Amino acid sequence: MAVNLSNNLNSAFLSGYQGFQTASNNITQAAVSIANSSAQPRDTTQLLGDVATQQLGLTGDLIRGIGSDNLTDNLVSLAVNQRNAEANLKVVGTASETIGRIIDELA
Secondary structure, eight states: OOOOHHHHHHHHHHHHHHHHHHHHHHHHHHHHHHHHHHHOOOOHHHHHHHHHHHHHHHHHHHHHTOOOOHHHHHHHHHHHHHHHHHHHHHHHHHHHHHHHHHHHHHO
16 A cells, blocks of 8 residues: 655645744734734823723623633733744654655665
């Protein structure tokens, strides 16, 4: 039974590359969201009003058992997508090593 290695290796490269691109795009999106939320200037009255509203919302979320905010979500997204990018790069590296071994064996 012959195994078509070229299709499997192409698939591994493609999967790893697409996964890395997706993770990279998600990292960029989370970083931009963090930067935008941190860079918005506010006057003192607006800031105090937002803090009060947020505290009331957090209290309600704690009572309901729900708790998260955009900054936390974006930081978690950064960490998760960093791991995804690293894992996908390992897939590409393993496929590359496999091709190298096959070439060495055939030479």
